[in-house]
Amino acid sequence: MARQSTRKAAQSKPTAEATVKVEKKVVATKVAKSGATVVESKVEVNKRAVTKRKVDYNEDDDDENAEPDTTEEGEQVDDEPTTKPAPPKKRKTTTSSSKKTDDNMPLASRTPLNTLKLAMKIGAHVSAAGGVQNSITNASNIGANAFALFLKPHRTWNYPPFSPDSPSLFSSLLKTHAYTNPSTTILPHASYLINLAQPDKAKATQAYTSFLDDLQRCDALGISLYNFHPGSTGGLPMPEACARIASHLNKAHKATKSVVTVLENMCGSGNIIGSAFSDLATIISFVDDKSRVGVCIDTCHAFAAGYDLRTPEAYAKTIDEFDKVVGLKYLKAFHLNDSKAPFDSHRDLHENIGQGFLGLRAFHNVVNDERLQNIPMVLETPIEVKGPDGKKKEDKQIWADEIKLLESLIGMDPDSQKFKDLEVELQKKGAAERTRVQEQVDKKAEKDAKKAAPKKKKGAAAATKKKKKKDEEEEACDSCGEESG
Numbered sequence: 075m076a077r078q079s080t081r082k083a084a085q086s087k088p089t090a091e092a093t094v095k096v097e098k099k100v101v102a103t104k105v106a107k108s109g110a111t112v113v114e115s116k117v118e119v120n121k122r123a124v125t126k127r128k129v130d131y132n133e134d135d136d137d138e139n140a141e142p143d144t145t146e147e148g149e150q151v152d153d154e155p156t157t158k159p160a161p162p163k164k165r166k167t168t169t170s171s172s173k174k175t176d177d178n179m180p181l182a183s184r185t186p187l188n189t190l191k192l193a194m195k196i197g198a199h200v201s202a203a204g205g206v207q208n209s210i211t212n213a214s215n216i217g218a219n220a221f222a223l224f225l226k227p228h229r230t231w232n233y234p235p236f237s238p239d240s241p242s243l244f245s246s247l248l249k250t251h252a253y254t255n256p257s258t259t260i261l262p263h264a265s266y267l268i269n270l271a272q273p274d275k276a277k278a279t280q281a282y283t284s285f286l287d288d289l290q291r292c293d294a295l296g297i298s299l300y301n302f303h304p305g306s307t308g309g310l311p312m313p314e315a316c317a318r319i320a321s322h323l324n325k326a327h328k329a330t331k332s333v334v335t336v337l338e339n340m341c342g343s344g345n346i347i348g349s350a351f352s353d354l355a356t357i358i359s360f361v362d363d364k365s366r367v368g369v370c371i372d373t374c375h376a377f378a379a380g381y382d383l384r385t386p387e388a389y390a391k392t393i394d395e396f397d398k399v400v401g402l403k404y405l406k407a408f409h410l411n412d413s414k415a416p417f418d419s420h421r422d423l424h425e426n427i428g429q430g431f432l433g434l435r436a437f438h439n440v441v442n443d444e445r446l447q448n449i450p451m452v453l454e455t456p457i458e459v460k461g462p463d464g465k466k467k468e469d470k471q472i473w474a475d476e477i478k479l480l481e482s483l484i485g486m487d488p489d490s491q492k493f494k495d496l497e498v499e500l501q502k503k504g505a506a507e508r509t510r511v512q513e514q515v516d517k518k519a520e521k522d523a524k525k526a527a528p529k530k531k532k533g534a535a536a537a538t539k540k541k542k543k544k545d546e547e548e549e550a551c552d553s554c555g556e557e558s559g
């Protein structure tokens with residue numbers, strides 16, 4: 075949860091300014107549709123500092139600390155809260171009968187794909203609080219052309235059953251918001267509790283049951299892709315763990331219609347599966363129906379795992395390696411996150427686009443890769459800001475702006491002054507966080523080096539320490555992986 079606590083409300087301002095021109099242009103092309111009203115609503119929001127609260131948690135999370143975007147929903151934060159003497163009052167309604175869909179305030183219009191030089195479908199992991207169908211409105215409100223959601227509360231095994239109304243509500247809202255090609259738009263994320271590599275039989279059954287339930291929900295909702303973390307080996311050999319995952323996948327594929335199970339690359343070391351592309355390839359090799367399995371590359375995870383994306387050359391090398399080891403045909407989605415932690419640090423700390431160690435150029439490389447058109451690209455960047463009252467809130471404008479920022483990079487000359495200015499501005503914003511995390515990483519490396527020193531003298535004692543360190547590392551990555559999707 076530490077990942078966005080230091081962000082200040084004011085930080086989102088320059089991004090908004092930097093992208094406002096792009097946004098206006100896009101809106102102008104959409105006037106015939108709902109663009110005009112969207113702009114009006116946005117201005118209204120910013121003027122009035124409207125605050126709304128979620129009142130019904132029906133199908134989604136009741137966990138305030140859940141991430142991404144599963145904290146208490148509904149508060150609308152704007153960019154000028156410090157000018158108000160009194161902070162917007164939170165109205166928390168407790169009546170369960172009054173149902174609402176998150177906040178209904180459109181913050182940006184969607185960019186028609188055909189107005190972009192490449193059909194990059196960029197969006198974010200939005201809330202589904204109050205019912206899975208609410209994710210559609212939430213996605214539309216931030217101008218997302220793709221989105222992720224949790225299909226049920228993702229930090230508990232005690233999830234409520236699937237609501238029979240969901241499929242019809244879901245499909246009608248898809249139509250309302252003109253998401254015409256859901257198969258390349260929606261990428262639900264699995265619960266973080268699910269570990270299909272789990273060697274313990276009872277726990278494996280529990281994981282598989284929840285996994286299968288999610289896939290059945292996808293089938294019912296007409297969702298084609300489902301993203302999950304491969305899991306942890308539990309200290310057992312990697313190939314066996316991969317085989318256990320694949321055997322669950324094979325069973326699940328037979329039990330469901332068509333949803334493609336999408337493995338996410340990870341950044342942890344030790345027992346974490348999927349930090350190396352070869353882990354993903356091993357799992358896929360054991361899957362019977364190869365048309366039902368795919369991969370989602372998380373840019374932050376890749377970078378922290380030692381796959382560079384920062385320069386065009388490094389990006390090309392990483393994607394080539396993915397192609398050789400796994401195969402580009404399996405690439406079904408992207409998670410677009412910058413990294414607060416340096417290259418190859420095995421730390422999973424998502425940062426806002428352009429502000430982390432990846433930097434804007436990495437994302438320029440991604441969104442200008444024509445091979446990645448028409449797949450969901452989902453932001454899982456921090457949007458928690460401190461309100462004027464000192465309390466943390468979500469500012470979804472950050473995602474709305476990041477979507478427009480990424481879209482503006484498509485076709486932009488990276489040698490242009492415009493790009494360079496953006497790059498410098500965003501790096502400046504993230505400088506303090508980068509320094510903070512770099513210091514942590516350096517300190518840990520120093521500690522590890524000290525620990526490793528007596529290793530040469532005392533074999534057995536050092537081995538114990540090494541194992542302990544490995545466990546610690548795994549724990550650390552497990553927990554931060556949970557935070558940041």
Ligand SMILES: [Zn+2]
Pocket residue numbers: 338372409454558559
């Ligand atoms: Zn991710």
Ligand SMILES: [Zn+2]
Pocket residue numbers: 263302303338558559
């Ligand atoms: Zn994830």
